[in-house]
Amino acid sequence: MGNTTTLSDNPRVSNPANTNGSKSGLPPATSPKSDLMGLQSLRPDDHFHSYPEYFVERRHEECIRCLVCVRQCPYDCTYYDPDRDVVYNVHQNCVNCKRCVAMCPTHCIRIERFDSGFRDNGHWGTHLVRGLRKQADTGGVLLTGLGNDLPYPSYFDRIVLDASQVTNPSIDPLREPMELRTYLGRKPESYRPGSPGEVFPNILCEIPVLFAPMSFGAISYNFQHGLALAAQEMGTYFNTGEGGLHPDFRKFRDSVIVQVASGRFGVDPDYLLSSAACEIKIGQGAKPGIGGHLPGEKVNAEISRTRMIPVGTDALSPAPQHDIYSIEDLRLLIYAIKEATEYTRPVSVKIAAVHNTAAIVSGIVRAGADIVVIDGFRGGTGAAPMIIRDHVGIPVEVALAQADQRLREEGIRHQASIIAAGGIRNSADVVKAIALGADAVYIATSAMIAVGCTLCQQCHRGLCAWGITTNRPDLLPRLPADQAAGRLTGLLRGWQHEIQEMLGLMGLNSIESLRGNRLKLRGVGLTQLELQTLGIRQAGL
Amino acid sequence: MKRVYPVEERCINCHLCEVACIVSHSRTKTALGAYQVEKLSFNWVRPHALDPAVALAEGTPLPLNRCRVDVQGSVFISTSCRHCQEPDCVKACKNGSLYLDEVGRVLLREDHCVGCWMCLMACRYGAIERNPYVKNVPGQESNGINHHCDLCRDRSHPACVSICPTQALVYEERGSS
Ligand code: SF4
Ligand code: SF4
Ligand code: SF4
Ligand code: SF4
Ligand code: SF4
Numbered sequence: 197m198g199n200t201t202t203l204s205d206n207p208r209v210s211n212p213a214n215t216n217g218s219k220s221g222l223p224p225a226t227s228p229k230s231d232l233m234g235l236q237s238l239r240p241d242d243h244f245h246s247y248p249e250y251f252v253e254r255r256h257e258e259c260i261r262c263l264v265c266v267r268q269c270p271y272d273c274t275y276y277d278p279d280r281d282v283v284y285n286v287h288q289n290c291v292n293c294k295r296c297v298a299m300c301p302t303h304c305i306r307i308e309r310f311d312s313g314f315r316d317n318g319h320w321g322t323h324l325v326r327g328l329r330k331q332a333d334t335g336g337v338l339l340t341g342l343g344n345d346l347p348y349p350s351y352f353d354r355i356v357l358d359a360s361q362v363t364n365p366s367i368d369p370l371r372e373p374m375e376l377r378t379y380l381g382r383k384p385e386s387y388r389p390g391s392p393g394e395v396f397p398n399i400l401c402e403i404p405v406l407f408a409p410m411s412f413g414a415i416s417y418n419f420q421h422g423l424a425l426a427a428q429e430m431g432t433y434f435n436t437g438e439g440g441l442h443p444d445f446r447k448f449r450d451s452v453i454v455q456v457a458s459g460r461f462g463v464d465p466d467y468l469l470s471s472a473a474c475e476i477k478i479g480q481g482a483k484p485g486i487g488g489h490l491p492g493e494k495v496n497a498e499i500s501r502t503r504m505i506p507v508g509t510d511a512l513s514p515a516p517q518h519d520i521y522s523i524e525d526l527r528l529l530i531y532a533i534k535e536a537t538e539y540t541r542p543v544s545v546k547i548a549a550v551h552n553t554a555a556i557v558s559g560i561v562r563a564g565a566d567i568v569v570i571d572g573f574r575g576g577t578g579a580a581p582m583i584i585r586d587h588v589g590i591p592v593e594v595a596l597a598q599a600d601q602r603l604r605e606e607g608i609r610h611q612a613s614i615i616a617a618g619g620i621r622n623s624a625d626v627v628k629a630i631a632l633g634a635d636a637v638y639i640a641t642s643a644m645i646a647v648g649c650t651l652c653q654q655c656h657r658g659l660c661a662w663g664i665t666t667n668r669p670d671l672l673p674r675l676p677a678d679q680a681a682g683r684l685t686g687l688l689r690g691w692q693h694e695i696q697e698m699l700g701l702m703g704l705n706s707i708e709s710l711r712g713n714r715l716k717l718r719g720v721g722l723t724q725l726e727l728q729t730l731g732i733r734q735a736g737l
Numbered sequence: 738m739k740r741v742y743p744v745e746e747r748c749i750n751c752h753l754c755e756v757a758c759i760v761s762h763s764r765t766k767t768a769l770g771a772y773q774v775e776k777l778s779f780n781w782v783r784p785h786a787l788d789p790a791v792a793l794a795e796g797t798p799l800p801l802n803r804c805r806v807d808v809q810g811s812v813f814i815s816t817s818c819r820h821c822q823e824p825d826c827v828k829a830c831k832n833g834s835l836y837l838d839e840v841g842r843v844l845l846r847e848d849h850c851v852g853c854w855m856c857l858m859a860c861r862y863g864a865i866e867r868n869p870y871v872k873n874v875p876g877q878e879s880n881g882i883n884h885h886c887d888l889c890r891d892r893s894h895p896a897c898v899s900i901c902p903t904q905a906l907v908y909e910e911r912g913s914s
Binding site for chain 1: 746747748749750751752753755756768769771772773778779811812813900902903904905
């Protein structure tokens with residue numbers, strides 16, 4: 197991506213010693229702006245266009261000068277002035293990650309919007325003006341993390357669930373069995389008792405929620421370890437993303453889906469065999485059609501070992517897989533992996549949700565994929581150009597509904613399972629996605645929020661204040677793997693109960709009966725064409 | 738006996754253990770009371786306040802945490818008294834101010850200590866600090882009294898262990914030390 201920059205990094209105020217502290221443990225006392233005597237620079241080449249976005253309000257009368265906030269802020273925003281004996285902030289560096297707010301022992305910090313933004317304008321939103329000014333300062337592509345944050349309408353929020361009343365009984369999941377087990381992979385053509393026919397490798401999920409691909413490097417060692425522990429505990433799977441599988445995590449081979457992406461980082465026969473399933477990554481919902489980028493400064497010794505690349509080199513994965521230019525080429529790779537793993541594992545293919553997803557999915561299934569992942573435009577990323585994250589791709593709800601419909605019409609729905617990904621926020625989204633035709637869902641942002649993420653969208657900078665998307669040694673311990681695993685397990689257990697409740701109230705006793713059961717869904721506030729695209733009926737009918 | 742053990746790889750250098758230590762040994766037992774009314778503070782803040790005459794005269798904060806976070810690059814560790822089974826400090830103390838109590842804690846008789854610093858020199862862990870603001874020998878120029886972790890003797894559970902956000906301090910039985 198060459199020349200890249202971000203909305204909030206500002207070379208004028210940087211003090212790398214900040215979080216490391218000095219030998220005595222006392223953060224450096226010098227002001228970051230000492231060269232300017234605390235004054236704002238007005239030189240145009242000096243970021244004079246970067247107005248602060250957030251204001252760190254500290255009630256000084258309740259501040260005990262413990263400097264916890266100073267040490268915890270990784271964004272060069274919080275400083276201590278020993279002469280005045282005050283803690284103060286360089287407001288334009290604040291990204292509203294809320295780490296200081298959470299850690300302050302007297303709760304005396306509050307983050308506010310700095311001001312009203314630019315003059316109200318229905319066309320030129322403040323975020324657009326900020327982006328333009330930043331870009332003119334630096335001449336770079338604006339990078340960001342996480343998923344599309346623009347207020348596009350959400351179909352999940354315009355779909356409601358049915359419930360049983362009088363004419364059909366609801367089921368109480370606390371008193372009666374309720375099955376959430378899901379098998380992912382190709383199913384037999386037909387079933388006759390006594391002669392099962394050809395049986396294909398499937399993976400068993402105790403809950404139809406899997407952890408989405410997140411690579412070691414994009415996320416921290418500890419977070420990936422936490423995902424692995426939680427997946428093992430809950431009988432589901434985590435996914436390596438394109439970053440390879442660290443030797444320490446090969447012991448989780450029964451709980452991991454290993455990815456083969458265009459960069460082929462860390463791929464060898466042992467990698468493919470250290471898995472429950474293998475996945476070919478074609479695209480990612482957050483950045484359909486472009487490759488991955490792990491900046492060289494994030495590639496430390498462990499990441500270099502796992503990805504099999506030299507320390508400090510940029511890990512750039514190409515936009516397409518250069519050996520896949522057609523469905524026939526894809527078939528070759530699918531079968532190469534099946535051969536390498538001796539047909540013992542399902543092979544998944546992951547694509548971003550785009551305009552003709554249904555036809556593409558049909559081709560992928562015919563090419564031999566056992567699982568197809570459709571990743572919608574709300575899906576997150578460790579780093580992507582903001583312009584692409586915010587404007588490319590389509591919602592997973594429509595892509596999923598269309599793909600499921602197409603596979604049914606063609607009589608090949610049983611040949612592959614579908615995983616829906618990209619912006620699943622709660623158990624109701626899971627239920628709606630399954631009723632729209634998914635077998636299971638992937639979650640990533642929800643899992644990050646569960647372990648502390650505050651959606652500050654700075655993942656690409658590798659400074660995550662919560663220790664989730666960083667591998668800097670001083671930030672890494674902020675998320676211990678066992679704490680992460682405990683919180684992720686808690687999240688999945690909560691969803692498990694909620695999904696069981698929702699199935700029960702619809703009069704269903706297994707997740708199987710919900711899959712593609714669009715009669716359980718109704719649309720509110722959707723047009724005729726939207727209802728038709730989703731394959732659901734209008735509420736009230 | 739249960740002791741406090743640091744887990745180096747979990748420490749995030751937040752220094753909340755020091756905050757909790759100070760508050761739990763304060764009179765008011767609240768953060769604002771300890772820091773603002775009693776003027777307690779950390780031993781890494783304002784080195785000039787270490788001169789007790791100046792500090793007492795000016796009312797500047799008294800740096801009195803008993804655990805302290807040692808920082809070396811990106812390695813952090815919160816250290817405090819090990820409560821040794823055969824404590825060198827107790828052996829070295831010439832007037833019996835330091836003693837092993839019935840459960841095995843090494844404690845101080847605060848009104849006995851004359852600030853001779855034999856304990857400070859004997860402790861192989863460097864776990865003893867000086868509290869220069871208490872004087873048992875009137876008129877004497879220097880000194881103050883011994884200051885070290887008492888495992889929060891007023892509490893059921895050490896405060897540093899309770900507050901640590903990443904469980905980088907554990908309070909457990911590990912046999913002899
Ligand atoms: S820790 Fe986060 S919220 Fe607090 S000042 Fe720093 S950037 Fe802002
Ligand atoms: S963490 Fe809170 S009390 Fe401590 S220095 Fe910062 S604002 Fe003050
Ligand atoms: S993972 Fe970290 S950097 Fe990324 S949005 Fe969440 S808190 Fe911010
Ligand atoms: S409270 Fe815990 S994590 Fe924070 S400095 Fe103390 S030992 Fe380390
Ligand atoms: S002060 Fe030092 S010698 Fe005495 S008990 Fe504590 S660690 Fe042991």
